[in-house]
Structure formats: structure tokens, C-alpha cells
Amino acid sequence: MEESADNPKIDRRKFLVTGIRATLLAGIGGVAVLTARKTLSGQTVWQLDPAKCIQCGRCATNCVLAQSAVRCTHVYAMCGYCDLCGGYFKPETKTLTTGAENQLCPTNAIKRRFVEDPFFEYTIDEPLCIGCGKCVKGCGAFGNGSLQLQVRQNICEHCNECSIARNCPADAFSRVPANKPYLFKGFEQGNTKDKK
Amino acid sequence: MKKRVALLFMTILLTVQFLDVYAVQRFPKPEFESGYVQPETLQPSPRAELLAVMDLVVLVAALAFITWLVLKKRSRMGVFWTSLFSLAYFGFYREGCICSIGAIQNVTLALFDHSYVIPLTVIGFFILPLVFTLFFGRTFCAGVCPFGAMQDLVAFRPQKMGVRLNAVLGLIPYLYLGLAVLYAATGTDFIICRYDPFVGIFRFDASMGMFLFAGILLISGIFIARPYCRFLCPYGVLLNWVSRFSWRHITITPAACIQCRLCENSCPYDAIDMPVTEKNPEERPVTLRKLILISLLVPLFALLGGYTGSQLHENLAGVNGKVQMARTLLDTAALAVQPEPFEITAYKSSGKPASQVYAEATEVLRQFYTGGWILGCFVGLVFGIILARRLIISYNADYTPNKGRCFSCTRCVDYCPVTPLPKEERI
Numbered sequence: 001m002e003e004s005a006d007n008p009k010i011d012r013r014k015f016l017v018t019g020i021r022a023t024l025l026a027g028i029g030g031v032a033v034l035t036a037r038k039t040l041s042g043q044t045v046w047q048l049d050p051a052k053c054i055q056c057g058r059c060a061t062n063c064v065l066a067q068s069a070v071r072c073t074h075v076y077a078m079c080g081y082c083d084l085c086g087g088y089f090k091p092e093t094k095t096l097t098t099g100a101e102n103q104l105c106p107t108n109a110i111k112r113r114f115v116e117d118p119f120f121e122y123t124i125d126e127p128l129c130i131g132c133g134k135c136v137k138g139c140g141a142f143g144n145g146s147l148q149l150q151v152r153q154n155i156c157e158h159c160n161e162c163s164i165a166r167n168c169p170a171d172a173f174s175r176v177p178a179n180k181p182y183l184f185k186g187f188e189q190g191n192t193k194d195k196k
Numbered sequence: 197m198k199k200r201v202a203l204l205f206m207t208i209l210l211t212v213q214f215l216d217v218y219a220v221q222r223f224p225k226p227e228f229e230s231g232y233v234q235p236e237t238l239q240p241s242p243r244a245e246l247l248a249v250m251d252l253v254v255l256v257a258a259l260a261f262i263t264w265l266v267l268k269k270r271s272r273m274g275v276f277w278t279s280l281f282s283l284a285y286f287g288f289y290r291e292g293c294i295c296s297i298g299a300i301q302n303v304t305l306a307l308f309d310h311s312y313v314i315p316l317t318v319i320g321f322f323i324l325p326l327v328f329t330l331f332f333g334r335t336f337c338a339g340v341c342p343f344g345a346m347q348d349l350v351a352f353r354p355q356k357m358g359v360r361l362n363a364v365l366g367l368i369p370y371l372y373l374g375l376a377v378l379y380a381a382t383g384t385d386f387i388i389c390r391y392d393p394f395v396g397i398f399r400f401d402a403s404m405g406m407f408l409f410a411g412i413l414l415i416s417g418i419f420i421a422r423p424y425c426r427f428l429c430p431y432g433v434l435l436n437w438v439s440r441f442s443w444r445h446i447t448i449t450p451a452a453c454i455q456c457r458l459c460e461n462s463c464p465y466d467a468i469d470m471p472v473t474e475k476n477p478e479e480r481p482v483t484l485r486k487l488i489l490i491s492l493l494v495p496l497f498a499l500l501g502g503y504t505g506s507q508l509h510e511n512l513a514g515v516n517g518k519v520q521m522a523r524t525l526l527d528t529a530a531l532a533v534q535p536e537p538f539e540i541t542a543y544k545s546s547g548k549p550a551s552q553v554y555a556e557a558t559e560v561l562r563q564f565y566t567g568g569w570i571l572g573c574f575v576g577l578v579f580g581i582i583l584a585r586r587l588i589i590s591y592n593a594d595y596t597p598n599k600g601r602c603f604s605c606t607r608c609v610d611y612c613p614v615t616p617l618p619k620e621e622r623i
Contacts, residue, residue, distance in 0.1 A: 021441040024330055028438075032323045035306045035314050043315045045242045054545060056538035066401055076234050080223025116230040123235070144221045154240035157291060157399065160298045160318075161386035170542035171517070175313070182239050 044175035046162040050148040050185040052172035055133035055140070059149060062164045063131075069156040070131035070149050070164065072109070072124050075184050078146035081119035086142025087135035088112055088122055104134050126152070145185060153181045248317045251290060255321065255340070258282055259328045263335045265606075266446050272606045279339030279348055287342030292395040296321045296341065297431040298388050300373070301380035308381040325431075329438045333445040337425060337435065337603040343394050344425050348605060350414050351421035354464030362466055363582055365427040370578045373430035374571040375512075382563050384516040388430060421464035425603065436600040445599050448608045450616035453594035459611040460595065467601040468608060472592050486587050494580035501576020502569045509568035513561050522557030525550055 048059070048070065059070035083096060088110050093102045098112055109128035113121045124147075131149060139147040165173030176183065258278065265274035286295070294302075299322035306314035325336035337344045357365075372388075379385045389395075393410040396402020402410075417423050425432055439445070448459050448468070459468065478486075505512075513519045524530050524539055531540065543553070597608065 017441055021330060021443060024438055024441060025327070028323055028326050028330070031303060031307070032319060035303055035319050036316065043242075043245050043248055043317070044313060052542075052546070054538060054542045056541070058538070064395075064399070064401065073237060075237050077225075077237070078221065079225075080221065081226045082223055115232045116228060119226045119228065119232075121232075121235075142222075144223055152240060153242035156242065158242065158293065160293055160302065160389045163390070166385065166390075169538035170546070178242050178245060181242050184237070 043178035045151070045153055045158055045178045045181045046156060046165060046173055047151050047176045047181060047183050048149060048164075048168070048172045049174065049183050050136075050145075050150070050172075052170045053133070053136070053149055054170045054172075055137040055149070056169055057132050057134075058167050058169070059164050060130045060132040062167045064157060064159060064163050065155070068131040068164070069151055071126050071129040071152045071155070072131065072133070072135055073148050073150040073152075073182075073184070074122060074124050075146045075148060075186075078144050078186055079122065080144050080146070081115060081121060082143060083118045083120055084142075085112070085120065085122060085139070087139030087147045089138075091138075104138050106130070106132065106134065110135060122147075148185055150182055150184070248315070251286075251294075252317055252320045252324075254285060255324055258285075258340045259324060259336060262339050263328060263332045266335050266338060266604045267332055267444055270446075270450065270606060270609045272610055275339045275604075275606050279345035282340050283342050283345040283349070286340070287346065287394075287398045292342060292392070292398040293389075294318050294321055295343070296325050296336070297343070297429060298386065298392070300431060300434070301376055301386045301388055304377050304380040305383060309383055312383075326434060326438055329435050329442060331443045333442045333599060333604050334435050334439045334602060335604045337432070338605050341425075342398070343429070344422065344603065346394060346397070347414070347417045347422040347424060348603075350417045351464050352418050354421040355419050356461070357420065357466055359466075362426075363586070367575075367579060367582065368427050369430055369433045371575055372428060373433045374574050376430050378512065378564075378567045378571050379515075382513075382516065382560060382567060384513075384560075393424065422603070426465060426601075439602070440600045442599060446597060446602065446604045446606060446609070448595055448597060449612045449614045450609075451614050454614060455594070456613060457595075458613060459608045462608040462611040463597075463602075464607065465601065465603060465605075467598045467603070469592050469596050469598050471594055472589065475591055478589075490584040490587060494577065494584055497576040497580035497583075498573045499576070500572075501579070502573035505568035505570070505572020505575070506565055507568075508572075509561065509564040512568055512571075513564040516557075516560050516564075518553070518556045518560050522553050525553055 060068050063069055088104060089096065089102050090104050095102070100108065103110070107128045107130055109125045109130075111123045111125055113123065115121050133149050136147045136149050139145055162173055258281070262275060262278045265271050265278060286292070294317060299318050302314050302318045303322050305312050325340070328336055339345050339348070376386075376388045379387050391406075391409075393406060393413050396406045397410050413423050420426075455471065460470070462468070521539060521543065524537070525543070530537065597604075
């Protein structure tokens with residue numbers, strides 16, 4: 001302190017630096033307050049809206065993961081348990097067998113199981129699914145639309161910016177609250193079992 | 197009368213049908229007789245929010261610990277081991293997301309787009325390193341940032357780069373920051389995340405191009421220490437500004453400098469300011485000429501930059517989805533292409549009128565025009581100031597770390613032969 005009293009130049013510089021430091025601190029604080037005002041809802045995650053999805057197939061190829069975090073999800077509550085499943089069989093299929101030549105899925109990720117005449121249960125083998133959406137398209141075109149593409153949140157890397165969202169032609173991706181991380185189409189309606 | 201009632205009834209029925217359009221089931225849900233139990237649709241949860249809070253706690257702890265190591269312990273080994281921890285936690289465990297560098301874009305988007313909700317952790321990752329830097333210098337860069345930590349590990353044979361080359365390459369981060377803010381503010385893209393070279397390494401998964409980019413950075417990083425930090429990192433620009441006014445900062449010598457020159461070549465990042473002690477005040481006409489030159493050149497560069505930026509706004513906006521959509525719709529040749537592009541299919545199924553697409557694109561272009569001016573002015577201004585700095589001689593008695601550029605890695609400290617003062621004499 002004694003030194004600086006002899007040399008007013010240092011004092012002036014010190015004063016300036018302190019002033020700028022205070023301004024910067026106020027600025028950083030200001031940004032924090034401005035942004036924090038609307039952060040009460042907590043974490044968000046990426047999800048795609050099946051109502052907007054056009055099943056272009058880009059989910060399978062645009063994820064940062066080699067095997068996309070978007071997988072087909074089966075909403076059983078909406079399923080008609082059809083024998084001739086539009087999501088399972090290729091359109092021109094003659095014999096309804098589980099032969100590979102009949103299957104729409106390129107990775108054999110849909111398992112077909114007989115329940116009772118004439119109903120069949122379809123299960124997605126999630127580790128095999130690549131999220132190409134072929135079955136989703138088929139089910140939506142000929143069936144109830146119970147097969148839907150969804151970002152599986154246990155697989156998703158939660159990138160700051162989703163690289164599929166960037167390339168989605170239908171703008172179907174959005175950030176949704178982490179406590180409600182799935183957007184199924186018609187799920188609530190299908191869930192009410194007594195509805196006639 | 198009966199007809200009217202019937203009509204009303206029909207209308208109500210029809211309305212109900214329309215409301216229920218999603219739930220239309222072509223095939224009714226079967227009623228099983230064999231006692232089949234319908235499986236539940238699995239909805240695995242994302243990572244718990246508590247863990248996000250833990251990330252923040254680890255960030256604060258790591259920042260505090262490394263600051264103590266740098267400023268109090270002056271321990272290179274300590275910094276080294278902390279950087280290894282950060283690389284493991286923020287890098288390989290958290291897989292590089294969210295990081296402070298990318299958080300610039302979230303904060304920008306939150307400031308410009310009122311519908312965007314920014315998570316608290318992201319604000320923390322943006323603000324905390326800045327606050328620490330304002331008080332203690334860039335200790336965040338020393339070994340908390342996983343990018344810095346990774347590059348620090350491979351800096352085996354650092355070469356001197358020379359003042360001019362450093363200054364020229366040092367312009368890139370400003371441009372990168374400006375572009376990142378422009379694209380984030382317009383809601384176009386997060387370019388920092390998109391061209392993030394190291395996140396692929398942390399995830400062991402990336403495109404060939406990104407792996408190549410990371411490889412080039414790491415291999416060149418053997419000779420050019422921390423190439424990303426010095427010549428690309430946009431967050432480094434902010435830290436640089438803030439660090440210049442830091443309250444405390446690492447010093448090379450623990451006491452008084454004895455001008456032994458041992459530390460002269462110790463900094464791999466060319467961040468040590470050499471002493472400039474000869475004070476021959478320049479002639480008055482010379483300083484006056486310099487002053488006029490600076491006060492003319494700097495605004496001129498800013499204006500030139502701004503004009504260039506505004507002229508380029510259509511090119512800059514070219515990557516915006518809305519602008520691309522409008523261009524596709526205007527291009528009749530693209531509309532005739534078979535099979536139809538997915539964008540057109542999605543546009544048709546959305547039922548949006550073309551006029552709305554054009555209006556949105558025009559609005560984005562307008563934003564980019566303003567943004568182009570601001571971006572250009574900013575880059576021009578920075579260029580002007582960097583040039584002006586070359587004209588001003590600043591005097592400096594001892595070997596000191598440049599507060600803006602120094603990463604507080606504490607390498608230079610080990611070269612200083614001066615023994616620390618006894619505790620009671622320290623400042």
C-alpha cells in the first residue's frame with residue numbers, strides 16, 4: 001500500500017482493473033439471472049413426435065451412435081394383434097409365415113408369437129432394432145399405428161444438440177421434460193381399456 | 197322437427213369423430229379368451245436428474261481443488277493428476293456432454309428464444325468457470341476442461357510459434373465464437389457441438405471425418421501444444437477476456453524475479469511475456485501519428501467487417517432449415533424430382549401454407565442481415581485491436597504469464613530457482 005501511495009499511476013490502473021472486474025462479475029451474474037429465470041422445469045431430453053414422423057429412415061443413420069438411440073416401440077394397448085400385420089410382413093407376402101423372405105424388418109427385430117386364434121403378438125427385440133421405421137410405416141398404413149419410433153432414453157447420449165433432430169425433414173424432434181420423456185401417439189386413448 | 201334433432205345429433209357425432217382422429221383403430225382391440233396378459237410398453241427413464249446435480253458438484257470441487265493446487269501449492273504434479281481425473285470423469289464417463297464450451301450456445305439460445313428452456317446444470321457449466329477465472333485466472337483450462345486435459349497430455353515436443361503466427365491463428369476463435377453465437381441465436385444450429393472433435397473419442401464412436409479431425413488435432417498437438425484451446429476454442433475467448441482482469445493469477449516466481457531466464461522457454465503455449473524494460477519514450481509526433489492511425493483504422497475495420505458480414509447474410513443463412521425449406525419450395529425443378537424428397541413429403545403432410553414458409557424464411561434472413569452486421573463488426577473490431585496492440589509498446593519488468601493466454605498449467609513454476617519467501621513475508 002505504501003508503494004502505491006508514491007506511485008499514483010499504479011493506483012489508477014488498479015482502480016480501472018477493479019472496476020472492470022466488478023463490471024464483468026455483474027455481467028456474468030446478469031446472464032445467470034436472465035437465463036435462470038426460466039429454468040425451473042429442470043432437465044430436458046430429446047424425443048420425436050410420432051404424429052409428425054414420416055418414417056423417412058434418417059433416424060437410423062443420423063444418430064451420433066453407430067446404432068441409433070431411436071428404436072421402434074410397441075404400444076401394445078393400441079395393437080390389433082392382426083394375423084396379417086402390416087408392420088411385420090412385406091406387402092406382397094402370400095404365406096403368413098415367419099420366413100425371412102416375408103419379413104419387412106431388415107434385422108429380424110420383430111418377434112411374432114401365436115396367442116390364440118386369430119391373434120398374434122408382436123414384440124420388438126430392442127437390441128436388434130436399428131430405428132429404420134419400415135415397420136412403423138407399414139403398421140401406420142395398414143394397421144392401428146401401434147408401432148412407433150421413439151428415442152429410447154436409456155440408450156440416448158442426451159447430446160446438447162441432437163444430430164437426428166438437425167436432419168429430421170418433418171421437424172418432429174423437440175426437447176421434452178425429462179420426467180415425461182416419451183411421446184406416444186394415441187397411447188392415452190388406447191390405454192383406457194373400457195372405452196368402447 | 198325430428199329431422200332437425202337427427203341432424204344435430206349427427207353433427208355432434210361427427211365432431212366427436214374428428215376430435216378422436218388419432219385414436220381411430222382400424223382393428224378393434226381383441227378380447228382374449230386364453231387369459232393372455234398384455235405386456236406393458238417399456239419406458240426406460242433417462243439419466244437421473246440427481247446425477248446432473250452431481251456433475252455440478254464435481255465441477256465446483258474440481259475447480260476449487262485445481263485453483264488451490266495452482267495458486268497455493270504451485271504443484272505441476274497435482275494439476276497433472278487432476279487433469280487425468282477430469283479427463284476420466286467429464287470426458288470418458290460423462291462423454292463430453294454437457295461441456296462449458298457448448299454451453300455458450302444454450303445460453304445464447306435461452307437469451308434469444310423465449311420458448312427454449314435451459315437446464316440449470318447448463319447455466320452452471322457456463323457460469324462457474326467464468327467466475328473462477330475472474331477470481332483466479334484460467335485454472336479451468338489447466339485441468340478441469342476434458343479437452344484441455346487431453347491435449348495437455350500429448351504436448352510432448354512443443355515448438356515456439358512466433359508472435360505473428362500466434363496472433364493470426366488467434367483470430368480464429370473470435371470468428372468461431374461469433375458464428376456460434378449467430379447460429380445459436382437464430383436457432384439454426386449448434387456448430388460447436390456439431391464440429392466438436394473430441395466428443396467422438398470420449399464415446400469411441402464418431403464419423404470418419406470427426407475422427408480424422410481429432411487425430412490431426414492430437415498429432416499436431418505433439419508439436420503445437422493445445423491447438424484446439426489456442427486456435428479454435430470459442431469459450432477460451434470469453435475466459436481470455438475475463439482472465440485479464442482476474443483478482444489473483446499464477447506467477448512464475450514465488451517471490452521476486454531474478455531475471456535468470458530459466459523459464460523463458462518453459463511455456464509450451466507461448467504465454468510468457470518477456471521483459472520489456474528499456475523505457476525510451478517515443479517522440480511525441482510518433483505517438484500522435486500512432487494514435488490517429490489506431491483511432492481511424494479500428495472503426496474502419498469494424499465497418500468493413502460489418503459490411504462484409506451483412507453482404508454474406510444469405511450465404512450464412514443457407515444452412516438454416518426454414519431458409520432451405522423455402523428455397524426447396526421455390527425451386528420447381530426440385531419439386532418435380534422423383535422420388536419426392538422427404539422434406540417435401542413432410543411439408544405436404546404438415547398442411548402448412550407456402551406463404552407461411554416464405555414469411556418464416558424472410559424473417560430468418562432479416563435476422564441474419566442484422567446478425568451479419570454484428571458478427572462482421574465484431575470480427576473487424578477484434579482484428580483492428582489486435583493490429584493496434586502491435587503498435588503499442590507495453591513495459592513489463594519481469595517474466596510474467598500473459599493473463600489472457602496463460603492456461604495456468606504451472607509448467608513454468610518448476611523452472612524458477614527462487615525459493616519462496618517465509619510465510620509471514622508473503623503477500
